[in-house]
Structure formats: structure tokens, C-alpha cells
Amino acid sequence: MIVREREEHFVMIEQHQHGHLARDIMAHWKKELFPGLKWRERVLTAIENHDIGWRAFDRQPFFHDKKSAPFRFTDFPSLPKLILYKQGIDQVEKIDTYAAMLCSNHYEQFINGNDEPKAQQFIAEEHSRRKELSKQVEGFDWQLFEQHYALLQLGDNFSLYCCINEPDADKANEHLFFRNGIPSPNVLSGLPNGRFGIHFVDSRTIKVKDFPFTDSFTVQIIQKVVSKKEIAENGLQSAYDHSANETVTLHFSCK
Numbered sequence: 001m002i003v004r005e006r007e008e009h010f011v012m013i014e015q016h017q018h019g020h021l022a023r024d025i026m027a028h029w030k031k032e033l034f035p036g037l038k039w040r041e042r043v044l045t046a047i048e049n050h051d052i053g054w055r056a057f058d059r060q061p062f063f064h065d066k067k068s069a070p071f072r073f074t075d076f077p078s079l080p081k082l083i084l085y086k087q088g089i090d091q092v093e094k095i096d097t098y099a100a101m102l103c104s105n106h107y108e109q110f111i112n113g114n115d116e117p118k119a120q121q122f123i124a125e126e127h128s129r130r131k132e133l134s135k136q137v138e139g140f141d142w143q144l145f146e147q148h149y150a151l152l153q154l155g156d157n158f159s160l161y162c163c164i165n166e167p168d169a170d171k172a173n174e175h176l177f178f179r180n181g182i183p184s185p186n187v188l189s190g191l192p193n194g195r196f197g198i199h200f201v202d203s204r205t206i207k208v209k210d211f212p213f214t215d216s217f218t219v220q221i222i223q224k225v226v227s228k229k230e231i232a233e234n235g236l237q238s239a240y241d242h243s244a245n246e247t248v249t250l251h252f253s254c255k
Helices: 015-026 037-049 052-059 078-095 097-111 117-134 142-164 228-234 236-241
Strands: 002-005 009-013 198-202 205-208 217-227 245-253
Touching: 002 142, 009 015, 009 228, 015 037, 015 052, 015 142, 015 217, 037 078, 037 097, 037 142, 052 078, 078 097, 078 117, 097 117, 097 142, 142 217, 217 228, 217 236, 228 236
Parallel strands: 205 245
Antiparallel strands: 002 009, 009 217, 198 205, 217 245
16 A cells, blocks of 8 residues: 555555556556556556555555554555565466566565565565466567566556655655655666756646656556545545545646
């Protein structure tokens, strides 16, 4: 779950909704900046579904007693996270093997450095999965795979920027992840060195320096604004279930 805290509410965005948003954004990526264009749909499938494993968990969110807030994706316990990661990759594999490889690689990045036996087992199993799946993908190329994984990371970051920041936040109040912009992968050519500059022009408009998309476009975020008072009175699940979906429209401007 992606969670923003306000004085009287939590803004809650399900991870798989964030994945849909990531695809909507990257569908506008310039073709000349997309290596191996024939792979485009498979890469977009990975981008859309890179957090599908969170779907069931987010429909019944967990409450972090110590923080008096819903668990965020950043502080969710590691062992349950491994379960949802594996389930997510399994689901994507049923859709597209190449997309599953990309998602597998993506999840592993979050586990690297975790010395718990279950985490190390996850890494070993995902290495084996990718090795076996690569044999099933006609024309597979590891260098191109790394470039496509970089596109997945970009989709994840552009979408997360939209979800984790309050609309119209100035740089000083943006989430720490993005105060210096969005990382620009060095394995892709034609992109700025270091980072993409990005900021809110107003509550509905985002400006990206070195605009990598075909033209200005509009996307939508589905979220719930959940009352802290109702959580205290009825519990998180009840409060979440009774909060209506809201749709927020954002415009990426090239001007």
C-alpha cells in the first residue's frame, strides 16, 4: 500500500493501481528511446503488473500499531513480503514469461542485502526461474533485458512520484525519494545524465525536464481517503471498505 498521511486522513493507493498508472505513463515513452521496440508490449505488461502480488494484501490492509498508521510498502514485514513477491511473479508468468523475468529481477533488487535464510532462498529460486524462463523466450538477449528492466524502473518511479507526493507539493515538501528528481538509468541512451528533473507546476500538472514522452498526456490515480477517526472507532478494514474510491487526474506537460 502507498500511504500519505494528512492531519485527519490517510490517502491510500493500492500497489496494483500504481502499476496500472506506471503502464499508462510509459505507454507514452518515445519510440526512439525504447530499445528493441518489438518487445514493447511485453515490457509494458511487466510494468503494469510489477506489483500485482500486493493486490490481495492491499484489499485487506494491515495496521502498524507502533506507528498508528497503515503499513506502507516501505515498512511491511519482510517475510510476508517474500510470499506476495513470489505469488506476484507466479501470476505474471501465466501472462507472459518475459514480463515475469522482468518482475522477478525487480523484486530481487529489494531483497539484496537481506541475510535472512528465507530471503536468500528467494534470491536463489528467482535466479533459477529467470535462467529457465530465458530458455523459453525466443531471441532473448541479456543486454536488452537490462535495458527493458531500466524502463520498468522508470515506470515505477514516475508512477510512484505521482502517488507518494501530495499534488502541488514544492520540492522541500516532496518525498525524500524524489527531491533530487528521478534516477536516469545509464544503460539507456538518449536520457539525461544522473536524474530527470521533475516538479509539480500546480495541483494537477507535472513538468519533466528533458521530456522523454511523445507529447503531453493525462493520467488518473485511483485512491481512497480514509478517516483517522473512523479507523479509531471501527478499525482499519471497516474504514477502508467504507471509503469511496476517488479519481485524481494529473497532466504531464511538455511545455
